[in-house]
Amino acid sequence: MAGEDAKKVSKKADDKDDREKEAAPSPPPPAPSPPPPKPGYFSVWAEPAHYDSTLxxxxxxxxxxxxxxxFLPHVTIMSHHWSSPEEAEASLKALCDCTLPFTLKVLRVESGTTYHQCIYLLMDKTQEVVKAHVEALECFKQLKEDSNLEEITEKYKPHVSLLYCHMRDEELDLAKAKVEAEHGKILLGKEYNITHFSLWYTEVNDESCISWNKYMDWPLKEPERPIWAQGQGTPRSSLKPEPKLEA
Incomplete structure (x- = not known):
């Protein structure tokens, strides 16, 4: 009898353990790994080095x-469709390694007929920004043997978009006039220092810009310092003139 009672007690304990195991919540499944960046439309941006509250x-x-x-204020250096973000990142680094910091200057407020060039600031088309555009095309393998550089540089229009929108001509004129009247004196002639380029995923069909995101920033090439600034010589201004010998 004692043996049978012990078996019953053991069976009840096993049944209780089974019920507790069934009632206990199962551990959550492991979080899925994030999907790799998909191929798409990438842009190289020149963003102002410092925050501009007025802009x-x-x-x-x-x-x-x-x-x-x-969206953030920027000048697009170039845009194109690439097969892999890794290839785009390597190309951006190569571009930055051969581009010195430069300055962008506002010429005037303009309006355009396309969604991404609705109201914008036209920037001075300096040799530095044109060179950056051409170097970008080369680093990202967009130049061909028969590419017409003169035509390419002629078409390039550095600008900072203020608004993305579909607007009628009358609305465009009013919006442009308002920006000029309220902020023209502050904006015209304003300069922005460019010290780095950024790589963005910019799907052109996404007019909400919600899918746009920055993949990386990379600093531009540091200008070479003179020998005396590297501690290897003396600046010319500090050189003392040799004393004249008396006759």
Whole structure:
């Protein structure tokens, strides 16, 4: 009898353990690994090195007034479709390694007929920014043997978009005139230092810009310092003139 009672107690304990195991929640499945970046439309941006409150205020006001998307101020150095982000990153580094820091200067407020060039600041087309554009085409393997560099540089128009929007001509004229009247004196002639380039995924069919994201920043090439600045000589200004010998 004692043996049978012990078996019953053991069976009840086993049944209780089984019920507890069934009631206990199963551990959550492991989080899926993030998908690799997909091939797509990438852009190289020249973003101002420092935050400009006036520029951001203008862009925010235009965005709210015309229900446009939010995006950061930038000058597009080039855009193209690439097969892999890794290839684009390597090309960006090569571009930055051969491009010195430069300055972008605002010429005037302009309006355009396309969504991404609705209201924008036309920038001075300096040799530095044109060279960066051509170097980008070369580093990203977009130049061909029969490419017409003169035509390419002629078409390139460095600008900072203030608004992405589809607007009628009358609306464009009013929006442009308002920006000129309220902010023209501050904007015209303003300069922005460019010290790095950034690589962005910019799907052109996404007008909301929600899918746009930055993959990386890379600093531009540091200008070579003179020998005396490297501690290997004496600056010319500090050289003392040799004393004249008396006759």
């Amino acid at each position: 951001h205020l203008i862009m925010t006001q235009l965005m709210e007034q015309h229900e446009g998307p939010a």
